[in-house]
Amino acid sequence: MEDFSKFNLDEKPDLNITPLVDIMLVLLAILMVTTPTIVYKEDITLPKGSKTQKVIDEPMIEIRIDKNKNIYVKDSKFSYKNFTDSFNLFSSSYNKNTEVRIRADNNIIYGDVIFILKTIKEAGFLKVSLITNG
Structure with missing residues (x-):
């Protein structure tokens, strides 16, 4: 039989979240660097202008x-x-x-x-x- 008297069952384990925070900060930095370089392509068909009417030059x-x-x-x-x-x-x-x-x-x-x-x-x-x- 094992002796469980040396274990304290009321003790709460400490969670070490430092590695998780480090990884999240690295991922955030990568996201911030790569986001401005993303180019979205939208196909836009512009309307045709009238060739018969000229632009009026304002004085x-x-x-x-x-x-x-x-x-x-x-x-x-x-x-x-x-x-x-x-x-x-x-x-x-x-x-x-x-x-x-x-x-x-x-x-x-x-x-x-x-x-x-x-x-x-x-x-x-x-x-x-x-x-x-x-």
């Missing part, structure tokens, strides 16, 4: 500023000092939803470009953007 105002602070709008040339009044007169015939694009020389001070931008916004134009070579 646009392009403002160019050279390194000497000369401001060109379409075929007109304005001085920097009088630009606010001149642009208000020039833009009175345009719809305020017209897109305005500003191209400035690389050597122009940032504050001068912001002054032009502020003048255009104060004239009521909502769609104003700066054009870069980026």
Whole structure:
């Protein structure tokens, strides 16, 4: 007969889950690395466009500023000092939803470009953007 007196039956065994956690972390890392490289292929049939109707070019105002602070709008040339009044007169015939694009020389001070931008916004134009070579 065996002697069971040396075994304590009230003792609870300790579970070592460290290897399980290690394996799960490795699997998670593998999943995170491989998921962005998976490419799904979807067959999409795009609708045919109409070849008879052309896209309507919306009117646009392009403002160019050279390194000497000369401001060109379409075929007109304005001085920097009088630009606010001149642009208000020039833009009175345009719809305020017209897109305005500003191209400035690389050597122009940032504050001068912001002054032009502020003048255009104060004239009521909502769609104003700066054009870069980026």
